[in-house]
Amino acid sequence: MAGKFISFEGPDGAGKTSVIKILGDELQAKLGNQLMLTREPGGNSISEAIRQIILDPKNTQMDARTEALLYAAARRQHLVEQIIPALDRGQVVLCDRYVDSSIAYQGAGREIGEREVWNMNQFAIDGLEPDLTIYLDIKSEEGIRRIMEHRTGEINRLDVEQLEFHQRVRQSYLHLQRAYPQRIKLIDASQPLDVVISMVKKTILQKYPNLF
Numbered sequence: 746m747a748g749k750f751i752s753f754e755g756p757d758g759a760g761k762t763s764v765i766k767i768l769g770d771e772l773q774a775k776l777g778n779q780l781m782l783t784r785e786p787g788g789n790s791i792s793e794a795i796r797q798i799i800l801d802p803k804n805t806q807m808d809a810r811t812e813a814l815l816y817a818a819a820r821r822q823h824l825v826e827q828i829i830p831a832l833d834r835g836q837v838v839l840c841d842r843y844v845d846s847s848i849a850y851q852g853a854g855r856e857i858g859e860r861e862v863w864n865m866n867q868f869a870i871d872g873l874e875p876d877l878t879i880y881l882d883i884k885s886e887e888g889i890r891r892i893m894e895h896r897t898g899e900i901n902r903l904d905v906e907q908l909e910f911h912q913r914v915r916q917s918y919l920h921l922q923r924a925y926p927q928r929i930k931l932i933d934a935s936q937p938l939d940v941v942i943s944m945v946k947k948t949i950l951q952k953y954p955n956l957f
């Protein structure tokens with residue numbers, strides 16, 4: 746596969762959406778149609794439909810393993826429909842969340858077990874890991890504070906989880922980063938957005954010196 750697969754990870758409120766928007770605009774100007782921006786779990790009609798089921802506040806009774814399987818199913822479809830064809834075309838793929846989100850949120854957040862969720866996801870991703878993962882690290886209290894401060898009325902099921910859930914998620918991301926330091930690069934996302942963005946660019950340039 747000729748392309749480059751870069752995923753963005755982090756707790757809610759870390760700034761992934763903001764960073765990808767600004768970096769995406771900048772990269773678009775340079776790469777044009779060589780760039781693909783996408784996000785988990787959506788990006789195609791099947792994955793979007795699965796996402797609606799997962800995030801619907803009516804489905805609070807959903808079993809944690811059911812949730813993990815649905816995320817993996819949405820991931821598989823997104824991989825086959827969007828990511829693999831883009832990489833085959835030689836595109837640079839920036840993806841908002843991928844398999845590490847399931848390890849952190851379902852494995853640790855919902856306490857199913859990180860190893861179990863990782864193993865189950867191998868069936869979905871069939872060995873296709875990102876070339877580079879940008880992990881935006883933020884303390885749970887700060888991530889939640891940012892989301893509450895800028896809330897526009899939309900509330901999804903995961904937003905109402907307790908602080909401890911978000912703390913488990915963050916600790917899991919930190920463990921993943923320590924376990925896979927070559928792939929996962931940590932950025933301190935508590936800094937102002939322009940600083941975070943320049944750190945992300947610097948990190949991407951270390952791996953791909955001519956990308957920007």
Ligand SMILES: Nc1ncnc2c1ncn2[C@@H]1O[C@H](COP(=O)(O)OP(=O)(O)O)[C@@H](O)[C@H]1O
Pocket residue numbers: 755756757758759760761762763764891892895934935936937938939941
């Ligand atoms: N570095 C930052 N400093 C302060 N506020 C930020 C920063 N990055 C993002 N925000 C704000 O925090 C909120 C959550 O950011 P967002 O990009 O949606 O995060 P995520 O996609 O990781 O959940 C938004 O309102 C955004 O404007």
Ligand SMILES: Cc1cn([C@H]2C[C@H](O)[C@@H](COP(=O)(O)OP(=O)(O)O)O2)c(=O)[nH]c1=O
Pocket residue numbers: 756757758761762785786816841842843844846847848850851903904
């Ligand atoms: C991809 C993925 C997301 N999630 C969660 C994380 C988020 O709370 C939510 C995605 O909602 P989204 O609106 O995309 O949030 P964000 O802007 O923070 O990425 O789904 C999982 O629990 N497991 C997963 O595998």
